[in-house]
Amino acid sequence: MADEKLTTRAQDFSAWYNELVERAQLAEHSPVRGCMVIRPNGYGIWELIQQNLDKMFKETGHENAYFPLLIPESFLKKEAAHVEGFAPELAVVTHGGGKELEEPLVIRPTSETMIYTMFAKWVQGYRDLPILMNQWANVMRWEMRTRLFLRTTEFLWQEGHTAHETEAEAEEETLKMLGVYRSFAEDFMATPVITGRKTDSERFAGALRTYCIEAMMQDNKALQAGTSHNLGQNFSKVFNLEFQGRDGSMQYAWNTSWGVSTRLIGSLIMVHSDDTGLVLPPRLAPTVAVIVPIYKTDEEKSIVLETADRLFKDLKSKGFRVKMDTRDNMSPGAKYYEWELKGVPMRIEIGPKDVANSTVVIAPRITLDTREEPKPGKKQKLFIAMDALCDAVEDIAGEIQSQLLKNATARRESNSIRGITDYEQMKEILSRDGGFVYAGWNGDPASEAKVKEETRATIRCIPDAEFRSTTAPTKCIVTGEAAKYEVIWSKAY
RNA sequence: CGGGGCGUGGCGCAGCUGGUAGCGCACCUGGUUUGGGACCAGGGGGUCGCACGUUCGAAUCGUGUCGCCCCGACCA
Numbered sequence: 331m332a333d334e335k336l337t338t339r340a341q342d343f344s345a346w347y348n349e350l351v352e353r354a355q356l357a358e359h360s361p362v363r364g365c366m367v368i369r370p371n372g373y374g375i376w377e378l379i380q381q382n383l384d385k386m387f388k389e390t391g392h393e394n395a396y397f398p399l400l401i402p403e404s405f406l407k408k409e410a411a412h413v414e415g416f417a418p419e420l421a422v423v424t425h426g427g428g429k430e431l432e433e434p435l436v437i438r439p440t441s442e443t444m445i446y447t448m449f450a451k452w453v454q455g456y457r458d459l460p461i462l463m464n465q466w467a468n469v470m471r472w473e474m475r476t477r478l479f480l481r482t483t484e485f486l487w488q489e490g491h492t493a494h495e496t497e498a499e500a501e502e503e504t505l506k507m508l509g510v511y512r513s514f515a516e517d518f519m520a521t522p523v524i525t526g527r528k529t530d531s532e533r534f535a536g537a538l539r540t541y542c543i544e545a546m547m548q549d550n551k552a553l554q555a556g557t558s559h560n561l562g563q564n565f566s567k568v569f570n571l572e573f574q575g576r577d578g579s580m581q582y583a584w585n586t587s588w589g590v591s592t593r594l595i596g597s598l599i600m601v602h603s604d605d606t607g608l609v610l611p612p613r614l615a616p617t618v619a620v621i622v623p624i625y626k627t628d629e630e631k632s633i634v635l636e637t638a639d640r641l642f643k644d645l646k647s648k649g650f651r652v653k654m655d656t657r658d659n660m661s662p663g664a665k666y667y668e669w670e671l672k673g674v675p676m677r678i679e680i681g682p683k684d685v686a687n688s689t690v691v692i693a694p695r696i697t698l699d700t701r702e703e704p705k706p707g708k709k710q711k712l713f714i715a716m717d718a719l720c721d722a723v724e725d726i727a728g729e730i731q732s733q734l735l736k737n738a739t740a741r742r743e744s745n746s747i748r749g750i751t752d753y754e755q756m757k758e759i760l761s762r763d764g765g766f767v768y769a770g771w772n773g774d775p776a777s778e779a780k781v782k783e784e785t786r787a788t789i790r791c792i793p794d795a796e797f798r799s800t801t802a803p804t805k806c807i808v809t810g811e812a813a814k815y816e817v818i819w820s821k822a823y
Numbered sequence: 824c825g826g827g828g829c830g831u832g833g834c835g836c837a838g839c840u841g842g843u844a845g846c847g848c849a850c851c852u853g854g855u856u857u858g859g860g861a862c863c864a865g866g867g868g869g870u871c872g873c874a875c876g877u878u879c880g881a882a883u884c885g886u887g888u889c890g891c892c893c894c895g896a897c898c899a
């Protein structure tokens with residue numbers, strides 16, 4: 331491997347991202363415009379996202395189901411806001427079996443219309459509620475411009491859809507799932523997120539209220555990592571999702587929908603990775619540790635491999651996602667670079683010296699505050715007794731997981747600016763370093779649009795109470811009028 | 824859709840004042856190496872996005888076409 335170094339983040343963040351995705355073999359462009367091929371290294375991350383989120387969905391009472399890829403065009407046209415929101419980005423099937431179809435079929439951009447059509451058949455009385463459902467699926471949106479993981483024509487996601495008896499119940503569900511996303515982001519993605527509500531202009535087409543989790547990337551831009559919508563009765567009215575209530579009257583159900591997508595993988599990359607390559611939180615790393623055996627002579631080779639294999643099997647039997655790199659045509663150094671590029675959280679080196687001492691060397695992918703500082707100019711290396719290896723891997727994985735969250739949180743905080751009251755100053759900040767600017771807003775879409783036009787920044791959300799500044803801004807930063815909300819302004823993906 | 828760039832072995836590129844392809848990496852074989860990107864020797868693999876045209880002759884010139892990437896407006 332004589333590959334050149336990656337473009338650095340400082341040189342060109344965008345080029346760094348693109349190179350990293352391809353070099354770490356996460357995904358690449360397919361022969362079809364805007365569609366990506368997710369390679370095993372990337373798909374493995376998605377599988378872990380799926381497994382863990384799915385568990386959280388089940389724990390909160392949801393069940394999985396599957397609905398068709400194709401949706402009659404007329405379904406999409408039933409809900410006015412929905413049509414308007416999605417019409418430009420639909421892919422439409424017009425032919426089947428060699429004949430033109432009587433009614434074109436749309437490849438789902440999202441499944442509200444199909445799912446609520448079915449819900450309507452399943453619900454008669456209030457006892458049939460709530461319905462708490464989720465599907466893992468692919469969807470298509472014909473985007474103008476695509477980027478691997480962040481915005482592709484086809485992408486993988488989960489979409490939760492629920493139906494409830496009352497508005498309050500629906501709102502509770504909407505917020506509960508937002509909470510699930512937040513926990514997942516923090517506990518698994520090691521990514522701090524801000525929860526909040528979207529303004530009307532950023533709201534989902536057809537929703538009453540849209541809530542979101544927003545994360546900050548290393549270039550200080552925001553990325554919406556998940557959304558949860560309270561759909562009110564907008565869809566139930568259009569799709570006749572009615573039930574007989576406790577008082578005997580016919581009522582429309584209250585719906586919610588919520589989703590996260592393969593975009594999360596893009597977020598993981600942009601939050602944690604460095605100029606050496608991918609950095610993955612251990613809980614979402616398809617390979618948590620890789621063993622690199624080191625030897626010169628044949629005698630050394632046999633004894634090192636024997637020991638390494640024993641440790642490998644031991645780790646594996648205890649459930650660790652571990653790999654052993656026995657390639658013989660590659661120097662250890664080359665392997666180090668490769669596994670670092672691929673984001674494996676820790677490397678376990680075993681050489682003759684280690685065998686003699688009954689130790690191994692563990693090199694964590696990031697520097698840990700919890701361990702002895704690395705020597706100047708060197709990477710951190712930890713000497714671990716062989717008989718304590720399993721515990722050590724477990725501990726170090728936990729420390730990396732926490733360290734990543736700590737680093738990302740510190741970075742976000744140092745790039746969050748509060749207390750700005752001067753619009754010119756905000757413009758200056760947004761055009762220079764960017765970041766999250768907390769400031770007042772009069773609640774008028776016009777002032778929001780003005781900022782977007784002049785700075786390309788948008789209101790990411792009206793943050794929940796715990797994220798707001800201790801002293802609330804009194805004036806709208808754009809107009810100087812009384813502020814209705816404190817909001818977060820930022821450029822976004 | 825506007826602006827820019829590009830299509831030549833798997834990848835990255837050179838060749839483009841016309842004479843039927845070359846380099847680096849990767850790959851295969853053998854040998855020496857291996858604690859931070861090894862080296863030597865030998866070897867396999869493309870007809871130059873596609874179409875038409877000019878010409879004795881086209882990767883190279885002309886026209887057209889398709890596709891991709893990057894920057895903007897739209898979006899998870």
